[in-house]
Every structure is written in C-alpha cells, then in structure tokens.
Amino acid sequence: MSDSDRMYELEYPGPSAQSTDADDGLSMVIALQGYADAGQGVRQASQHLLQALDHAAVATFNVDELIDYRSRRPGVTLDHGRVVDREDLALTLYRMEDSDGQPFMLLTGPEPDLRWEAFSRAVAELASRSGVDRTVTFYAAPMTVPHTRPLIVTAHGSDPAQIQGLRTWESRMIIPGAAMLDIELLLSRGGLSTLGLTAHVPHYIAASDYPEAAYGLLHTLESVADLNLPLRALEADMDKVRQQLAEQVDDSAEIASVVGALERQYDEDQSRQRKRRDNALLAPGQEVPSGEEISAEVERFLASTLDMSDDDGDNGNEDDGEDRDADTDDVPGYNPDDNPDDPDR
Template sequence: MQDNSRRMYELEYPAPEMKPKNGTTLVVALQGYADAGQAVDSSASHLLSSLENSPVAAFNNDELIDYRSRRPAVRISNHEVVGMDELTLGLYAMRDSAGNPFLLLAGPEPDMRWNAFTDAVIDLSERFNVSRTICLYSAPMTVPHTRPLLVTAHGTADEITRRHFRVNSNMTLPGSASLQLEYVLGSKGRSVAGFTAHVPHYIAASNYPEATLKLLRAVETAGSLSLPLGSLEQDSAKMMTLLREQVDDSGEIAAMVQSLEQSYDEEIESYREDNPEALLPGATEATDADALAEEFERFLASVDKPADPRDGEDDSSDISGDGEDPAPGPDDRDS
C-alpha cells in the first residue's frame, strides 16, 4: 500500500488543457538561490498577480522543505497566534496577455529530495507537453546601475540563448534544484535555458525592479509570450531616480560607480568584438535580413500573381486604384 505522505505532489482536478501548437513553455522561478535584488521571487509574484492563472499541482512541503532554514513568519495579536505565512511550492497554468498558455513553477526551492523533485517536474513536463524550460536566476555582480542591466544565458536551447550574452569560460558554482533540473533535462536532450540577471552588488539586498523587468523580457522573447510589464517599467524608473539622487549626494559612491562603468564598457566592447551577432544589453532585436527578404519575395509574388478570371473585373489584385491597369508584372517594375 502506497504511503500518501511520501507523495511528491498532488494534481488539481480537473487538469487544464495545455496543448499549444508549438508545445508548452515552462518558467521555473524558485526562491532562495541566486536571487539578488529579489528578482526571481518578484518575477513569479508579478506573473501570478497580473495574469490569469490556476493551480495545476501542489508539492508536498513536508517532503521538500526544512522549516528551520526558512521559518515562516507568525503573527501574534493580543497574546494569541492569529496567522502564519504559508510556504507554497506549486505549478500553475498561466495565460499571457494574448491568451497563450504557459506553465510557471514557483515557490521556495526544495531543501531536500532534489532527485525526486526533479523526476516529479519532468513527469509533469511530459504530462503537459512542455517543449522548452526557462529557469530564472539573479546574481550580485560588480556592475554599475548606470549601464543597461546584463542578462546572461546558458543551456541547450541554442535558438534561445545564442543572441544573448553568454559567458564563454569554465566555472564551478554551488548547486541548486533549478540547476539540477537544467542538467537532467539537458542530458535527456530537452530544450532548456537559464537566464541570470546581473544585479549591482551594492543593491543586491534590496528589491531591484530593473532586474525583474529584464528577466521577464527575456522570458517574453524566449517563450514567444506577451507579458504585462508596464508597472515594472514604472517601478524601475522610480528606483533609478532614487539611485541617481544618492550618487549625486556622495562623491565616494560616484567614484565607485565611475570605476564600475569603465570596467563594464571595456567588457562589453571586448565581447562585441568576439560576438558581433550577439544582442547586447541596451540594444533592440534586429530584424533578420533573410526573413525580411523572404517576406518581401512573398509580397511580390502575391502582387505578381495573375488574376483569376472567375473573380470578375473587380479583382482585388488590382492595386492601381482605378480598376483599369493590371498590377505590374516582373518586366514592368523598375530595376
């Protein structure tokens, strides 16, 4: 007889339909690891508060969480315990601003049973037709807030990560449940990407909306999603104003920021020389020349296509506006 207390998660019923044409995107935003500026936690909170969503699966906290390492806040009023924060690790079915479905895995990072947790997430991914997984991180770095925030990418999904800034070197990092999930998915040949926001180290302990904004913009692009980011843009602008005022009031801080700016500019220029096609921070996505050429050829073909006699004299392919002259053919266009 199976011990129900050992179950990793419970599915909600009825389960939502998650069968988009190109597969489902899974966004992983786990609290507790590499979350400078609270960007990962804020990303999950923003998505859940601003988009239509419903729970898909709830994970068993008693199997995964060490309550002594992340004690939930308890509220006492008039010598009575009146409330206690819940730690919720769950999978949510989301709808973006255009109604496109995707999944969000959010909540505290598991303290225990990472292998079983990874197997459970992969099982859920297969159940809901996940075609790509995007994991979010945020790290304190020696970068200035006065330059565009850098988001680095890694993973097996080259079609997602190749245009982002990538660290082309070897490194060893402390593990996490999200990184283990990436590793196992990659070893199975799955499409997986990780995005890390580089937060100025002197702001890492504070809420930094700019990092949240840039992480979600990366998710938006990688997952072909439409996300409501207007409030984050406003919050980021307010934070930048406050930081600018603090720098102006302190010559010591201004000197430190200036030194960081110089190092940042040198690093970006060096990376640009080695990766001329990369989309660097502060730049906008350029239109692919080949795709533009193909689209233009399709347009010309539609213009050149002879009118169908069955369509009558008012054929919509007449673009002259007077209904007399046919659309110009290939030999009539200027060279």
C-alpha cells in the same frame, strides 16, 4: 504509491485533463526563490506574473517533504500577544495565459532544501503530463556592474540555437548546485530544451528589491518563449528605484566614486564584447590580438614572402630560355616572325 505521488497533489482538473493538442509545445518557467535571487529579481518576476495574468494551479507540492523549516523559518504574525497568521511556503505549478491567451506553465515557490533528485523527477513527470517541451529558469546574481548601465542577462542552455543572439558565459566554471540546476540537467538529458537566464544585479543593492532584474528576466522571456507579457507596472517601479539610487549617488562622493569605477569597467567589458562579435575570424574564446601582435605577424609574413621570392628568382634564371620558348610555343596564334626583337627569329 510512487515517490512523486507523495511529493505533490494534482489540482482539479489535473494537467492531463487540461492539456489539449493546442497546448503541445508549452514553455515552463521555473522561478524558485532562495538561490541566486539577488535583488529579489526571481521572486518579483513570479509575483508579477501571478498578479498580472490569468492562472490556475495544476499541482501543489508537499513542502513538508522538501523544506527544512529551521533553515527557512516562515514568518509568524503576533497580534496583541496572539498568534494569528503564518507565512505560507507554497510551492506550486500553475498554468498561465499571456496577454494574447498563449498558455505556458509557471513553477514558483521556495527552492527545496531536501530531496532534490526526487523533486527533479517529479517536475519532469509534471512537465510530461502538461505537454511541456522547453523550460526557462530564472536566476539573479550579484555582480560588479553599475545600476546606471543597461541590465545584462546572461543565458546558458542545452540548445545552441535557442541562446543565439543572447549573451552567454564564455568560460568553464564550477558553481554551487541548486534544485533548479538539477532540473535543467535531468530534463536536458531527457531531450527537452532547457534555458537558464541570469540577471546581473549590482552587488551593492543585491539585498534590496531591484525591479529592473525582474523586468530583464521577463523581457528576455518574451523573446525566447514568444510570449506577450504586461510589464508597464514593473517599468514604473524601475523608475522609482532609479530615482532613489540617483539621489543616493548625488548625496555621497564615496558612492559616486564606486559607481564611476564600475561604469568604466562595464564600458570596457562591453567594448571587448563588441570586438569579439564584430571579428568573425576569431575562434570561440580567442582574444582580439593587440597592435604589437598584429605588427609582429605582418613582419613575419613579409619576411617569408621575400624568402619565397628569392628562391623563385634563382630557379627562373636557370630555366629562363626554356621556359620562354615553352611559354611562347603554347600561345595560340603566336608567330616569332611577328616579333622583330625575338632572338630566335
């Protein structure tokens, strides 16, 4: 029995039986909770998909092999002194259908605490069985952004064409590892297209439910995976949260001051982003030059032009006669007798 066989159990019918030629080229959405899930954006996105769309389990992972219960203790319900229920920490791969009947896969549940490499290999094996050729991974990170501005979703991926038109990270960085990142790395090395989407959640509400993060992730998923998803329920939740936040800002001058500072920072950053996009002459990562830098560059250009003009003038005076004769002789139909002012007439 292989490592992956012990790690998950295939549901009936298994992915190989469900896959057809029409399913080739499926997208797999990876939405694991526990890492980079500010505002519960990843959890809400996966729950919304399961509640709104038809789905069937393809494989169920053995969480005893993957979860450290002391670091992620499941909730237990006591009813009048009696233990009656325990939270189910299920980690499951589903086959979904969007509103138009287009199939895709969803891997959701708690991020494994243990055996990331074996887990990644198991996911890659299931992706191959199911006809998956691209993955989209959800993240939600606390950022210094205000809730009063449009939500930002930043993309990273193995295929430059897939992230074209999306906002991307503009610097090299080292971040804490995650099981999802291990999956992305393994699948991209195997030739599959991988895309990661990170919703920027206002840091001051990162511990609360923020449905706008889930909406931003799913709305971006629609465009990159060519899916049609029902999102109206999330829009209603977003309106409620916005109203609650607006009331809190109105009631607190301190909160209003913080939000105002974040708005100014956000607007300045967006302005820089627009300038970078509009200036096609800039190299990747190059900043837009300041007015002083542009003036200095113009002065240097004019100075070099004047120096070249002086050199050309000296050379032209020495050979002026010869050059004129050579030039006029070469002109078709030119006759010096036709020019009474010509000294050589």
